[in-house]
Amino acid sequence: MELPNSKMVKHDGNNGRDRISELPDDALMGILSFLPPEEAVLKTSFLSHRWKQLWESLPVSGFNFHVPLPVCCRGGHVKNLKDLRDGKYMTVEDMKRECSKFVEWVNNVMISHQGSTIDELRVRFYLDKDSQRYIDKWIEIAMRKQVKKLELDFPSLLHRPSNAYYPFPKECFPGIEFLTSLCLVNVGVSDEAMEFVLSNCPMLETLHLKNSPLLIHPKVSCSSLRLKHLNISHSESIQTIEISAPNLVSFEYHKLRKVPFHIWYAPKLTELDYSNWLDFNIAYLVSQLYNYLPQLVTLRLSLFLMDLPRFPKFTSLRNLTCITASIDNRLLLLKSLIEASPLLHKFKLLIKDHKEFKSGIEEVGKEEAQPNKYLKEVEIVGFLGQPVEVEFVTYLLKIAIKLEKIVIHGKLERMTQNLAHQLMKNRPGAELVLL
Template sequence: MISRLSDEALIDILSYLSLKEAVMTSVLSRRWRYLWRYTYRRWDFDVSNNTSLFLMSCNGNPRHVVRSKYVQWVSTVLQLHLGSHLDELRIRFDMDNVIRNSPGLVWWLVFACLKRVQRLEVDLSNRLGINTLREDKALFPSPAGLSLYRCCKLNLPPSPFPCPILDFSSLISLSLNYVNVYADTLAHLLSNCPLLRHLSVKSSDTMYSSNKNLPPFKSTSLESLEIVQSNFMQKEMEICAPNLVSFAFVGRNIAISFKNAVSSSLTELTVGMDYGVSFLLDPFKQHSIFLSQIEKLKMVFNDTARCFLGKTVPSKFPNMNNLKYLEVRWEASGSSSFLFPLTLVKAAPSLCTLKIEEPI
């Protein structure tokens, strides 16, 4: 019965399978051999739990050799895709310092542009918890850099016309973890991706602007913005996102200004580290315009903040009449002060859930 279906119908069915399952159907018959290469829903390269990639050696090969082969394999598989578009591309893999001397990430991003990927996740974090030097992390290039790479490295035929600028205009969601990225590159993406609703950057060490002044983070479609554990070197950041619902900033203390009636839509807030301490000690300074709207508040603190907040407790906090969920998470063990959570509780008459999390 299934053999009577058209190729288009079979491709639709295969697109609901995982990439591995879809590839396995290529042995069914000659007709099925290449159908998987047209699937369009999700290509997932998640080997974060593959222990062979974490071992110092595997089958006699050093770890960097095993990882380099994996990078090449991912690039090869992506080149086999024959469809006009791909909805989601997910790559999760601890590359260590392999990526620094490999064009892997750049080629993957070029592929994402050419295939009009809507949801892109690149997670290169170290699963063993070993610190990675900032120069060992991959760098997310600018759109102009991607276009130059495409023209110079991908064996394209010579053309008298300028190399076309690649863009991520189809992106709906972008998540980067352990990938260095310039802050002005993010600002450019937000301004030139009209469909982008979710942007997440974690553990980036180059969160500074290559220009003197950082352009505002401006987007009419952005609903969620997350910058966590990143070395954001700018002293201030301006956010112009009237439809922003969720905002997270965990890092050094900077001045963040919200424009264009962000307060009317923002209901979820996550703050932490030095910025979180500033939020507690001077809530009237940057956050009073939207605190009354917040329904869900999460706070993350390290050992330095723990010691500081144990001695200094804000006596008064702006009213948070809509706050229903409050979570405080300590990332280091030690003596805690529960006075500042109580201060927040007093300012939140509608609070339903209070969660305080300590490390084991």
């Protein structure tokens, strides 16, 4: 593994080192200030004690430890993205050596720097429970320096059992009360650890938990909680979620299967990003969030299964994003969502996969479309010019009587481009952007 390097200072043996060391302190500090802090310790390790002292006292805003490494593995061997063309592989033993180098690098930086505070610590590498004592020490140092933003991401290239994930500690560190943002990805966060964080971090505003196999019944409940942004994603062991958060503004949830979640109290909730891919059901979501749908301003949904509930009015909704595999049998659902949002300003549709298109034109045209005088911007991603897509865009152009801009991403061959321009004749005042 090649750790980060910099070209800011060119060294020429001992003579070069002596000439650099002759510079005044303010000049040396200026050179060091151009280096990312996590690299500065590497650059000064071979220089004079005076350089080392200056580095240790250099004020930093945060540390970002991340070294790109292999992304593909087969049969106990890890293939480096850089070496894909050459067919070279790293063995698991090679990977362990790289992890040891990474841990040593982070240790050197975290222990050597003597600054009193850091705002942010980000660590992303292929670490697990085997590195627990080192990671615990990094967290302890960061908390002692009153860190505000902490992000840990420990992905795995091979299958990792739940007991092999690094377990986030359930103990109080001096300074934890200054934490405002916590992002834990591929980290073992238990229900108890989550409760501990929420109980001991009065300043916490953002909590992001992704792929944590230890979460079973997460609860967010505290009358004095400042938490504004909650993201719980891809944690397949979860069985229920309970939320009571007076300051919560946004809730993001992604999972393969639907899970009962109860939002008991969230008077400020205005943003929802929700998806489950195997058994998504709009009617189920509506029943879970019925009391909060009228106050949503931003809604992002993944629509992979067809159902058509009776929607309450989204009386505050301004931004709607829908993600779907195709829109062949979802035209009525999309239309119902749009017409339940009379104040909608921006609509975005992402078509992830095109398999088989069926005609939905007759169904959309059965009822008179309700005009929307607030819809100003439309964006379609994955547009191929299929008949069902054309019909849906025609519908949007018809109802958006004050449309200002429509953006279309897709494989826009000449015929599709001509088609898009032809469609825009229905709304001549709007800007058309083809990407």
